[in-house]
Amino acid sequence: EFLDRIAHLEPKLHSFVTVTPEVAIAQAQAIDAAIAAGDPLPILAGVPIGIKDNMCVKGMPTTCGSNMLKNFVPPYEATVTAKLRAAGAVMVGKTNLDEFAMGSSTENSAIALTANPWNTAYVPGGSSGGSAAAVSGGECVIATGSDTGGSIRQPASYCGVVGLKPTYGLVSRFGLVAFASSLDQIGPFANTVEDAAIFLRAIAGYDPKDSTSINTEIPDYAALLTPDLTQSLKGKKVGVITETFGEGLDSEVEASVRKAIAHMESMGAEIYEISCPRFRYGLPTYYIIAPSEASANLARYDGVKYGFRDESAENLLSMYENTREQGFGAEVKRRIMIGTYVLSAGYYDAYYLKAQKVRTLIVQDFQKAFEQVDVLVCPTAPTTAFKAGSKTEDPLGMYLSDLMTIPVNLAGLPGISIPCGFDSKGMPIGLQMISNVLREDVLLQVAYGYE
Numbered sequence: 323e324f325l326d327r328i329a330h331l332e333p334k335l336h337s338f339v340t341v342t343p344e345v346a347i348a349q350a351q352a353i354d355a356a357i358a359a360g361d362p363l364p365i366l367a368g369v370p371i372g373i374k375d376n377m378c379v380k381g382m383p384t385t386c387g388s389n390m391l392k393n394f395v396p397p398y399e400a401t402v403t404a405k406l407r408a409a410g411a412v413m414v415g416k417t418n419l420d421e422f423a424m425g426s427s428t429e430n431s432a433i434a435l436t437a438n439p440w441n442t443a444y445v446p447g448g449s450s451g452g453s454a455a456a457v458s459g460g461e462c463v464i465a466t467g468s469d470t471g472g473s474i475r476q477p478a479s480y481c482g483v484v485g486l487k488p489t490y491g492l493v494s495r496f497g498l499v500a501f502a503s504s505l506d507q508i509g510p511f512a513n514t515v516e517d518a519a520i521f522l523r524a525i526a527g528y529d530p531k532d533s534t535s536i537n538t539e540i541p542d543y544a545a546l547l548t549p550d551l552t553q554s555l556k557g558k559k560v561g562v563i564t565e566t567f568g569e570g571l572d573s574e575v576e577a578s579v580r581k582a583i584a585h586m587e588s589m590g591a592e593i594y595e596i597s598c599p600r601f602r603y604g605l606p607t608y609y610i611i612a613p614s615e616a617s618a619n620l621a622r623y624d625g626v627k628y629g630f631r632d633e634s635a636e637n638l639l640s641m642y643e644n645t646r647e648q649g650f651g652a653e654v655k656r657r658i659m660i661g662t663y664v665l666s667a668g669y670y671d672a673y674y675l676k677a678q679k680v681r682t683l684i685v686q687d688f689q690k691a692f693e694q695v696d697v698l699v700c701p702t703a704p705t706t707a708f709k710a711g712s713k714t715e716d717p718l719g720m721y722l723s724d725l726m727t728i729p730v731n732l733a734g735l736p737g738i739s740i741p742c743g744f745d746s747k748g749m750p751i752g753l754q755m756i757s758n759v760l761r762e763d764v765l766l767q768v769a770y771g772y773e
């Protein structure tokens with residue numbers, strides 16, 4: 323059924339880079355056999371899932387949306403996809419993304435242009451736009467995303483689905499192609515908070531193959547959701563981040579988010595105004611730290627070990643140069659240049675070191691906030707989805723769509739985007755909720771209560 327739907331919708335949506343019917347059918351048949359034999363079924367048995375195409379699945383192309391890796395077939399498996407296989411999920415394909423997950427609209431993909439299922443003239447958000455569109459369009463039930471500065475939450479908001487970025491270190495990144503290693507985190511897109519909770523448990527947990535992995539007990543998040551909805555928000559302390567309601571916020575987004583907050587209050591939540599004064603420095607801080615780490619991580623694409631190589635080059639140096647010139651797209655090159663510049667000897671203190679200090683101040687704002695409240699709320703993005711092509715010539719305008727999601731990555735906190743209405747053009751609006759480190763239990767409870 324899902325493969326038929328994919329065949330039907332893909333000519334319009336282009337959510338997938340690769341569709342894998344053989345793998346899906348073999349996995350589904352294995353589940354059928356388990357059912358016939360009366361074997362106990364794992365938690366995600368038979369659930370059709372999409373995998374963002376920056377996660378390595380052994381033997382399956384992993385393009386990262388880049389010409390650099392267009393023909394790359396990884397010889398190893400990401401921890402997250404290995405866990406999903408073990409949980410019985412059925413992989414229907416690899417989803418489209420901005421090249422190396424750099425972007426906010428999926429328009430930086432060198433492979434395909436993904437459309438927003440609510441209106442195909444609009445972008446699905448990014449960088450995990452393929453996963454968001456696939457879940458929103460019903461091409462799969464759950465999909466993985468990676469979130470470095472908002473790439474799960476922002477596209478979830480644009481496509482009207484649930485998107486969860488867990489605490490930094492809760493889900494192993496082994497086998498995720500690195501973008502900015504101190505920020506990257508894997509999480510789910512789902513139709514409901516409960517689905518996201520079930521999925522999170524399936525993929526979370528300590529992994530010695532990821533040195534940032536946290537060794538902690540993983541709770542049964544779904545079992546902790548309060549089924550009695552009259553009780554789920556009672557007494558929960560919810561902080562509204564003052565600074566997110568300023569300049570640049572679309573008035574329809576503001577109205578929907580305020581309505582959502584009033585609804586939470588009517589369900590018994592205690593609402594507080596919380597100021598995070600350094601929140602607004604998140605964006606410039608991110609655009610120093612993320613490109614710095616990216617410039618180092620992307621040094622490995624030199625045409626020697628794997629990926630694209632310019633075969634016509636006359637010597638080693640020109641092979642490096644031509645390979646990187648032809649293999650990378652404009653946005654990736656921009657990040658490499660910014661990163662290399664701010665890390666260079668003369669500018670390190672002025673930019674990189676300064677950015678790290680501001681990052682600490684942002685963390686302190688959040689720490690202070692969580693002394694007072696259980697969760698923070700704000701819009702996920704300042705606007706709803708925009709028309710394809712409308713921001714491609716305006717990188718700064720594009721960067722602004724992550725204004726409200728980026729501080730959460732800088733602080734390593736969990737954040738979720740849940741649908742909270744539509745604008746007058748019929749495009750979905752997202753509400754972001756943020757909790758303290760490793761408090762996904764509280765975050766999911768509040769999100770579930772609201773939903």
Ligand code: GLN
Binds near residue numbers: 423425426501612724
């Ligand atoms: N849009 C942001 C960027 O371009 C965030 C991307 C992400 O979270 N992967 O860097």
